[in-house]
Amino acid sequence: MLTATCHCGAVRVTVPRKPRTVTDCNCSICRRYGVLWAYYKASTVRAEAAPGALHRYAWGPKTQYFLRCATCGCIMCWQKIAPHPENRTGVNARNFEPEVLRSIRVVPLDGASLF
Numbered sequence: 001m002l003t004a005t006c007h008c009g010a011v012r013v014t015v016p017r018k019p020r021t022v023t024d025c026n027c028s029i030c031r032r033y034g035v036l037w038a039y040y041k042a043s044t045v046r047a048e049a050a051p052g053a054l055h056r057y058a059w060g061p062k063t064q065y066f067l068r069c070a071t072c073g074c075i076m077c078w079q080k081i082a083p084h085p086e087n088r089t090g091v092n093a094r095n096f097e098p099e100v101l102r103s104i105r106v107v108p109l110d111g112a113s114l115f
């Protein structure tokens with residue numbers, strides 16, 4: 001188990017294991033957020049936050065939303081809007097401890113051309 005925390009500590013995202021790789025995507029939103037995504041089956045990821053402590057953002061076809069801490073603004077993860085146990089979710093690996101992130105290979109993704 002591994003936990004990603006926001007800067008102020010109001011939001012914790014727990015994942016089952018360290019990812020083998022993280023994705024550095026250059027699409028219109030990921031490049032602005034400066035995130036590195038670790039992917040998991042949605043049912044294995046737990047986000048803990050007090051009521052109202054998470055803000056959501058979705059755009060375009062609104063198939064997924066991004067969750068960020070309402071207090072400190074850190075991007076925590078994205079989730080599919082329609083819940084399904086087989087859904088994938090992306091967790092922002094920037095919120096793992098630095099020594100954990102340092103040991104994971106970063107894979108570039110040309111999302112700007114794909115999405």
Ligand SMILES: [Zn+2]
Pocket residue numbers: 006007008009010011069070071072073074
């Ligand atoms: Zn926070």
